[in-house]
Structure formats: C-alpha cells, structure tokens
Amino acid sequence: MTIQTTKTNAVHGGTLRYLKHDSATTGTPMTLSVFTPGGEGPFPVLIWLSGLTCTEDNFTTKAGAYKAAAEHGVIIVAPDTSPRGPDTKGGGVADDEAYDLGQGAGFYVDATQAPWTPHFRMESYVTGELIELIDSQFPTTKTRSVFGHSMGGHGALTLALNHPELFQSVSAFAPISSPTRCPWGEKALGAYLGDDRSAWARHDAALLIEGGATQGVYDDILVDQGDADPFLVEQLKPELLVEAGKASGQKITVRMQPGYDHSYFFMASFIDDHIAFHATRLKG
Numbered sequence: 001m002t003i004q005t006t007k008t009n010a011v012h013g014g015t016l017r018y019l020k021h022d023s024a025t026t027g028t029p030m031t032l033s034v035f036t037p038g039g040e041g042p043f044p045v046l047i048w049l050s051g052l053t054c055t056e057d058n059f060t061t062k063a064g065a066y067k068a069a070a071e072h073g074v075i076i077v078a079p080d081t082s083p084r085g086p087d088t089k090g091g092g093v094a095d096d097e098a099y100d101l102g103q104g105a106g107f108y109v110d111a112t113q114a115p116w117t118p119h120f121r122m123e124s125y126v127t128g129e130l131i132e133l134i135d136s137q138f139p140t141t142k143t144r145s146v147f148g149h150s151m152g153g154h155g156a157l158t159l160a161l162n163h164p165e166l167f168q169s170v171s172a173f174a175p176i177s178s179p180t181r182c183p184w185g186e187k188a189l190g191a192y193l194g195d196d197r198s199a200w201a202r203h204d205a206a207l208l209i210e211g212g213a214t215q216g217v218y219d220d221i222l223v224d225q226g227d228a229d230p231f232l233v234e235q236l237k238p239e240l241l242v243e244a245g246k247a248s249g250q251k252i253t254v255r256m257q258p259g260y261d262h263s264y265f266f267m268a269s270f271i272d273d274h275i276a277f278h279a280t281r282l283k284g
Contacts, residue, residue: 012070013038025125028083033060035076041139044282048078051150053104056080062264068272072279082106083119093119108155109203111192127163145169145278157205164217169281171222171274173267178206178240210244221252222277224270226260
C-alpha cells in the first residue's frame with residue numbers, strides 16, 4: 001500500500017502527520033491524520049470519527065487532543081468522513097447538494113443502493129483497511145478503541161457494537177443515538193440502505209444496545225452531551241441510549257453538560273476525559 005505524507009508537524013513531543021492513500025475499499029483517495037507520541041512505542045490506537053460536513057482536519061486542528069494523547073502514550077487516527085471524487089479511475093463519486101447526505105456524510109455504513117454503492121463503504125473502510133494501514137505503518141500494540149462526534153459518535157457506537165472484537169472501548173460526544181428515529185438518520189439510511197427499515201437496525205446504537213449487543217463486552221460506554229445543543233431534541237436523543245442501557249443491563253455513562261453546544265468547543269472541554277477513559281482500558 002502506497003501512503004503519501006502530505007504534511008508533518010511536531011506537537012507535544014510527538015508527530016502529527018497528514019496522509020493520503022488510494023483506498024481499495026472505497027475506490028477513491030482517502031485522507032487522514034495520525035498523531036504518534038514521542039518514543040519508540042508500541043502504542044495503542046484511538047480512532048476518531050468526525051461528524052457531518054467534516055474532513056480529517058476538523059478534529060485535528062480543533063479538539064486539542066494531543067497533549068493528553070502524548071501523556072497517555074496513545075496514537076490518534078482521524079480519517080475523513082466519506083469518499084470524495086474523483087475516484088482512482090478518474091470517474092465521479094456520488095454526491096448530494098444537501099449537507100447531510102453524500103460527500104462529508106458517509107454515516108459509517110456500507111451503501112447497498114445506487115448511486116452510493118461503488119464508493120460509500122465507510123464501515124468496511126474503518127473496520128478493515130484503515131486498521132490494517134495503521135498497524136502496518138506505525139508502531140502499534142494492535143489494540144484500539146474508537147470515539148467520535150455526532151454522525152461520528154453514531155459511527156463509533158455502531159462500529160464498536162457490531163465489531164466488538166476490534167475495539168477495547170467506545171465513547172462519543174453528542175452522538176446520533178438512534179438514527180432510525182431521527183430525520184438525519186432516516187434520510188441517510190434510506191438513501192444508502194434502501195426502504196427496508198429492517199436493514200437499518202444494525203446501524204442504530206440504541207436498538208443494538210437494547211438487543212444486548214454488548215453484554216459482557218464493554219464495562220462502560222461514555223457519552224457526553226451538551227444541554228444547549230440545538231440538535232439535542234430532534235436529532236440526538238441521548239435518552240434512548242439511557243433507556244436501552246437500562247433495558248439490557250449495559251452500563252452507559254451519559255453526562256449532560258450544562259451550557260455546552262454541538263461545537264468543537266464542547267469537545268475540547270472534555271476530550272482529556274475521553275482519552276483517559278480509553279487509555280485505562282487500552283492498557284488495563
């Protein structure tokens with residue numbers, strides 16, 4: 001696999017790299033950032049999944065995560081949120097004029113419907129090719145956890161629930177808790193997966209937890225949510241995660257943070273807690 005390093009910065013005693021590679025999974029170039037702490041390693045890995053409209057750069061420049069990552073000795077990987085065009089053969093990649101569908105809005109699923117099917121395979125990309133790339137190119141312990149924000153919080157939860165063998169722990173900021181029951185999710189899952197709502201269920205964290213998907217796997221799931229988030233009531237619905245945890249016996253720590261909105265100011269305020277949460281479980 002040929003990896004191109006497009007930019008490198010020193011930060012908190014470690015190295016931040018922006019990378020680009022041609023993905024066999026999506027059939028497009030994919031971009032990501034990787035922070036490695038100082039020292040020889042090996043280090044465990046934290047994969048961050050970003051939200052709607054984001055690229056690999058939003059978390060990288062705004063979250064303020066690397067001081068804590070250096071202190072805990074963890075690699076942080078932040079991939080782009082979708083394939084983008086043109087593809088590796090010079091063809092087009094499907095898109096939509098709306099911000100919540102298409103490029104920048106991959107929803108971390110493998111699309112089964114045209115015109116999305118050829119390239120929109122973000123579940124397979126994150127759980128397969130991305131992990132293989134990081135483990136082959138960096139000094140990792142081959143253990144990892146996953147966290148994310150909004151659409152990426154949905155992605156972190158559902159990928160961890162569907163692929164528990166890959167991840168030691170999972171957390172989220174303001175996740176789309178039940179995409180089968182909110183406008184963002186209904187639009188995206190309908191477009192990518194079709195009208196059969198039974199195919200949507202494995203991409204709904206609340207339904208997965210309610211059905212016992214994580215019993216005996218994760219000792220806790222950490223979720224932070226701002227109570228001033230404009231998307232809280234209509235789109236995010238963290239109360240459905242709480243209810244699912246109670247129904248299944250899965251421990252879920254949902255922290256409602258007063259005064260915080262949906263922005264990266266919110267994540268920057270609590271990112272150290274999430275890195276510590278994962279570091280404890282990655283090194284335990």
